[in-house]
Amino acid sequence: MTASKSTEELTRVVIRFAGDSGDGMQLTGDRFTQETADFGNDLSTLPNFPAEIRAPAGTLPGVSSFQIHFADYDILTPGDHPDVLIAMNPAALKANIGDLQAGGTAIVDAHEFTDRNLKRVGYESNPLEDGSLSDYQLHAIDLTGLTVGAVEEFGLSRKDASRAKNMFALGLVSWMFGRPIDGSVAFLGKKFAGSPAIRDANVAALRTGYNYGETTESFAVSYVVKPAVIPSGRYRNITGNTALSYGIVAAGQLSGLQVFLGAYPITPASDILHELSKHKAFGVTTFQAEDEIAGVGAALGASFAGSLGVTTTSGPGLALKGETIGLGVMLELPLVIIDVQRGGPSTGLPTKTEQSDLLQAMNGRNGEAPVPVVAAQSPADCFDAAIEAARIAVTYRTPVILLSDGYLANGSEPWSLPDVASLPRIEPDFATADPDAAFLPYARDPQTLARPWAPPGVAGLEHRIGGLEKADGTGDISYDPANHDHMVRLRQAKVDGIAATIPEIEVDDPDGHAKILVIGWGSTYGPIGAGCRRARVAGHRIAQAHLRHLNPFPANLGEVLAAYDRVIVPEMNLGQLRSLLRAKYLVDAEGYNAVRGMPFGAAELGKHFIELCIKEGE
Amino acid sequence: MSVDLGMPQGHGLEGVPTADEPQTRKDFSSDQEVRWCPGCGDYAILAAVQGFMPELGLRRENIVFISGIGCAARFPYYLDTYGLHSIHGRAPAIATGIATTRADLSVWVVTGDGDALSIGGNHLIHALRRNVNMTILLFNNRIYGLTKGQYSPTSEPGKVTKSTPFGSIDAPLNPLSLALGAEATFVARTIDSDRKHLTTVLSAAARHRGTSLVEIYQNCPIFNDGAFDAIKDPETRDDAIIPLVHGEPIRFGVDGRLGVVRTPGGGVDVVEVDESNAADVLVHDARADDATTAFALSRITDGGAVRRAPIGIFRQVDRPTYDDLSREQAVLAGEAPSLQDLLDGPDAWTVA
Numbered sequence: 027m028t029a030s031k032s033t034e035e036l037t038r039v040v041i042r043f044a045g046d047s048g049d050g051m052q053l054t055g056d057r058f059t060q061e062t063a064d065f066g067n068d069l070s071t072l073p074n075f076p077a078e079i080r081a082p083a084g085t086l087p088g089v090s091s092f093q094i095h096f097a098d099y100d101i102l103t104p105g106d107h108p109d110v111l112i113a114m115n116p117a118a119l120k121a122n123i124g125d126l127q128a129g130g131t132a133i134v135d136a137h138e139f140t141d142r143n144l145k146r147v148g149y150e151s152n153p154l155e156d157g158s159l160s161d162y163q164l165h166a167i168d169l170t171g172l173t174v175g176a177v178e179e180f181g182l183s184r185k186d187a188s189r190a191k192n193m194f195a196l197g198l199v200s201w202m203f204g205r206p207i208d209g210s211v212a213f214l215g216k217k218f219a220g221s222p223a224i225r226d227a228n229v230a231a232l233r234t235g236y237n238y239g240e241t242t243e244s245f246a247v248s249y250v251v252k253p254a255v256i257p258s259g260r261y262r263n264i265t266g267n268t269a270l271s272y273g274i275v276a277a278g279q280l281s282g283l284q285v286f287l288g289a290y291p292i293t294p295a296s297d298i299l300h301e302l303s304k305h306k307a308f309g310v311t312t313f314q315a316e317d318e319i320a321g322v323g324a325a326l327g328a329s330f331a332g333s334l335g336v337t338t339t340s341g342p343g344l345a346l347k348g349e350t351i352g353l354g355v356m357l358e359l360p361l362v363i364i365d366v367q368r369g370g371p372s373t374g375l376p377t378k379t380e381q382s383d384l385l386q387a388m389n390g391r392n393g394e395a396p397v398p399v400v401a402a403q404s405p406a407d408c409f410d411a412a413i414e415a416a417r418i419a420v421t422y423r424t425p426v427i428l429l430s431d432g433y434l435a436n437g438s439e440p441w442s443l444p445d446v447a448s449l450p451r452i453e454p455d456f457a458t459a460d461p462d463a464a465f466l467p468y469a470r471d472p473q474t475l476a477r478p479w480a481p482p483g484v485a486g487l488e489h490r491i492g493g494l495e496k497a498d499g500t501g502d503i504s505y506d507p508a509n510h511d512h513m514v515r516l517r518q519a520k521v522d523g524i525a526a527t528i529p530e531i532e533v534d535d536p537d538g539h540a541k542i543l544v545i546g547w548g549s550t551y552g553p554i555g556a557g558c559r560r561a562r563v564a565g566h567r568i569a570q571a572h573l574r575h576l577n578p579f580p581a582n583l584g585e586v587l588a589a590y591d592r593v594i595v596p597e598m599n600l601g602q603l604r605s606l607l608r609a610k611y612l613v614d615a616e617g618y619n620a621v622r623g624m625p626f627g628a629a630e631l632g633k634h635f636i637e638l639c640i641k642e643g644e
Numbered sequence: 645m646s647v648d649l650g651m652p653q654g655h656g657l658e659g660v661p662t663a664d665e666p667q668t669r670k671d672f673s674s675d676q677e678v679r680w681c682p683g684c685g686d687y688a689i690l691a692a693v694q695g696f697m698p699e700l701g702l703r704r705e706n707i708v709f710i711s712g713i714g715c716a717a718r719f720p721y722y723l724d725t726y727g728l729h730s731i732h733g734r735a736p737a738i739a740t741g742i743a744t745t746r747a748d749l750s751v752w753v754v755t756g757d758g759d760a761l762s763i764g765g766n767h768l769i770h771a772l773r774r775n776v777n778m779t780i781l782l783f784n785n786r787i788y789g790l791t792k793g794q795y796s797p798t799s800e801p802g803k804v805t806k807s808t809p810f811g812s813i814d815a816p817l818n819p820l821s822l823a824l825g826a827e828a829t830f831v832a833r834t835i836d837s838d839r840k841h842l843t844t845v846l847s848a849a850a851r852h853r854g855t856s857l858v859e860i861y862q863n864c865p866i867f868n869d870g871a872f873d874a875i876k877d878p879e880t881r882d883d884a885i886i887p888l889v890h891g892e893p894i895r896f897g898v899d900g901r902l903g904v905v906r907t908p909g910g911g912v913d914v915v916e917v918d919e920s921n922a923a924d925v926l927v928h929d930a931r932a933d934d935a936t937t938a939f940a941l942s943r944i945t946d947g948g949a950v951r952r953a954p955i956g957i958f959r960q961v962d963r964p965t966y967d968d969l970s971r972e973q974a975v976l977a978g979e980a981p982s983l984q985d986l987l988d989g990p991d992a993w994t995v996a
Contacts, residue, residue: 060991209991262992272987279983286745288737306977308986311744311970316770320737323730323767327710327741330728331749335741353731409987443992446984482726482742482749485705490674490721492711492729502676503721 031240033204035250038097040105041199043192044122045114046083047076047090050192055092057196057213061205063263063440066253067096070552072104072625073436077293077376084143089121098252102552102559104437106627110202112195114138114169117147123159131163133198135191137170165244169194176234177227186224190231197235203249207236257442264441266405266434267294270364271301273412274336275308277362280413281420281452285310286328287336288321293376294432295338295366318346322363326350329359332456332481334416338364341383342373344427345390352391353493354425355517358468358477361425362415363397366435367548369623378623379432381548382599387427388577388606394514396521398422399576401429403551406441408434411574417452418524423476429576431598433625434549454479459486467491468501475520521578528575530582535569536562541642543590544635545615547573547603550596550626557596557631564632566639576603579610587613592642594618596631656777656853659747660706667698674724685836685862686715686783690722696843697723700850702750708742709752710735712759715790715864716783719754733764736771739778744967750850751778758788761797761817768857769826774966775854781846782819782859783836787868800949805867820942820958823857824935830856831938832957835885836863837876841955848957854965861950874951886914886944888956893925894941904941904954912940914952930960 041058045051052073062069072093081088095105110131113119115138126132139154153159154166173191174184193214200207211229218225239245264272278285287310289299303312311333315321318339325335339347344365354361367383369375387399398418402411408430415428457478459465467489468477480487489501497504498512533543534555546554551572558570571586573579587593587607595604596618607615618634620626638644672694680686697707707725711717713732720727730738735753743751760768760782771778787805788794794807798819802811823831830852834845842860849856861872875884883897886904894904895917903917903925917925929937938959945953 063991064993066993066995256995258995260988260992260994262987262989264989275986276983279980284745286741288741305986306974308980308983309974311974313740313744313970315737315740316766319734320740320767320770323734323737324741324744327728327738328745329741330738331708331742331746333741333745349731350734357728443987446982446987482708482746483705485703488705488724488726490676490723490727490729492720492727493713493731494729 033248033250040095040108041110042091042093042108043112044091044118047080047088049114051090051092054192054196057210059094062096064209068100068254069096070104071438084117084146086117086121089118098254102556103628106629116143120147133165135169136166137168173231177230180223180227190228193228193231194235197232198239201236201239260443261440263438264406265438266408267297269406270408270412271298273409275305277413277416278309281454283334286333287312288315288324289338290315290318290321292340292343294435295340298338318343322347322350326354326361329361336362340366340368341370348390351425352395355395356493357491358423360419362419364428367431375623380598381431384602396518398426401548405434405437405439420452422474431549466499468496468499525578525581531571531580533569533571540567540569541591541644543569544594545571546596553626553628553631556628557635560632561635564636567644568635584611587611655851660750661703662701663703669694672697672723674722676721678722681866683865688836692839692842707750710739711754714756714759716754716756733759736767740776743776743778744970753780755782757784757796757798772826772828772855775829775963777853777965777967779849779856783862784859785862785864786871787864789864793867819859824939828857829854829961829963831959833859833955835861872950875953884952886954888928888954890930893927930957
């Protein structure tokens, strides 16, 4: 850094990169994230993109953005309001300026602010000139022109040359926040290894952007956000979908089972199919099925044949898989169903997040068809949640639904890398033939109530099973009324009994005297935690608990709920967990609900919690 | 970008362990009471399958029968092999998961015209085009039996049933035309009442590597009795059944008085054969790369009342199977690398 520039120290910053779907904002965000991870800050990210792959250029529906929150302490959310907004065109500015912190910095590509582009998004005058942005520190820079000039020597077309402008922006923001760019230079070298001119142009744009910040007078200050103090260990940055995929690979290794994924592409779950399709060497077979039903059907067939059957989907696909999951309940075979939730109902909001499939996961089948439900709470936690879902599925011979969501799927955070050797084994415990006794496919393990898992290929274990009601023990077809009642209760008891092997829910109640408990599940973990932190910083007492297991609930949950005067359940739905808690524990749980397709903001929840605390005199 | 996927492997039962001892029909009969209606064609098919399984000489424990829903779907309960009676229409999907993960299993799907062609139509065509190594027995009685008598996707137009009191207005599907259009590599037809032919066709189907589709004309004595009388009645059947034998001219009828010839339009037709046109009779080539003639033969059977029908193997060609290719890619991927390395990735950092 040159001596003429001053630096300012900050504890946390939120930056949002916004542009056209084709402007490479996700890539830019990913690179800045990696630079930030390399630098040692704690971080959390939130991509936000349209369902259309390439909406018409320059329009509001085509705006894609990537937000990163980084700090010198441990943070829980991707941040509510950006401090810095990078807007690559008028549409990106218009779509995002309302979120920018008052007094925040807006960096815009002035080149794109032509009369035509302004008109297209409904600007009647140029916001860069009409004073409407006077509340912000505005940097209107000809990013396109500077980029084209910087890469002139590589002989690219003007169009190709201007496409490197995202790297110019990355360079500039990297300078502003003292991020190292060597990693990004190496990344570009690899990504564009096949086209040297494009590689060199992108690297040149990146460096020019960095140097522009350092030399131009309009950027007087750069900022320092010191590395965070985080527990020692090895870390990497990871998205939820990648962590979840790795959890499935690990579950295969830990159980010694082949993994078979049957999947039909669906947003926002497809990246799990993409990731798992790379890992054949780990014994993972992926099958892109003709539809959602075939995806789960093939997975169930693979489980019958002795593999760990897995299927991935989102809400609409879970609806289609319902009948097959019911068959899995009847067959009592291991099956992991991953639902990366998105906005619903119907096609809903494919690229936005929501947690409104909980009741579908609990009840979306005909008959009394209990299925264990497990939820991930943060991007990195998807790894552990996947292993837990597989453990339950294999141990109890049952379909298990694992709930993630769009925010976890695409969001990222640093992951404290597990030591593989310390991960718990999963025992498939296949049935073996006993020459002295007839094989009973529906005999029960006295502890788990699980039935034997007897894949084909073993003489003496030949058996026929199906969706018709089973006679207890033999598994023969049975229409006997008493047997049906018995079997319905037995299947329920088996799932209820899983509570014996799951940890009790822990409450974060710093002095143990709070009267208000906030309880959540899934991806609201971060925002609820951040909201509680704000309430505590303001001097209030509030307790937080978060559910990994939604079915069955932890054994001590009723006791925990009863210990508080008020139970608050924030959810990105209209109160699905709340109704389960009320029904099961007769507790007057209160909701805090929003279904905007976006995660809760920390400030929003903090404000709500503080108001509650004041009311309660806490 | 595309990748050369290589040539197909051997026959359909390669990789399935064979039995140490000779087997009998009894070895394949389960202890379950058979519960089809008296006179149902399914009995004959079950007897034929139980009877010819010992000829395959496979270990019982390496045989899996999968079914969906319908009368035919009860089939697995009656065979002492591994079996899975699943849900309506989904058997080919479930069988795909089984066949793809287990090269050592002989995988059979038992289905009906409603199960395979209506609710499960999508799974059927995709199993066929993928060419997953399995044998699909499609019992076609051209009616819904288990739901008590509604018309099916193979019922003739105008058919009066419980759900069509004024006659069916649905156009029927021709199962073999559909299979050929779906890129099937083994397509055959046989009849429940002809044990010898049934056995021959099933045996060839089992040995074919890939998805074998065998349509079995099966009489439902309760809801659609006589649907195949034209090809079963001793008075008419000689002129109605057209046996297809690879490499043989397609002649049939009393003393071979009828034969199949090509038409100028690219189809085929049945003609009376005499010295003048004997040389024009089509020689059946089930192995032809081009499925056009097989398709033309499938069109001889009109999609309504069955008045005339070729039986035998329409098409039998080699094409790599989905499950073999899937396993081959797994082998090419090599030994499992370190899980720790995968998790760590290239960009991990250490906090002291």
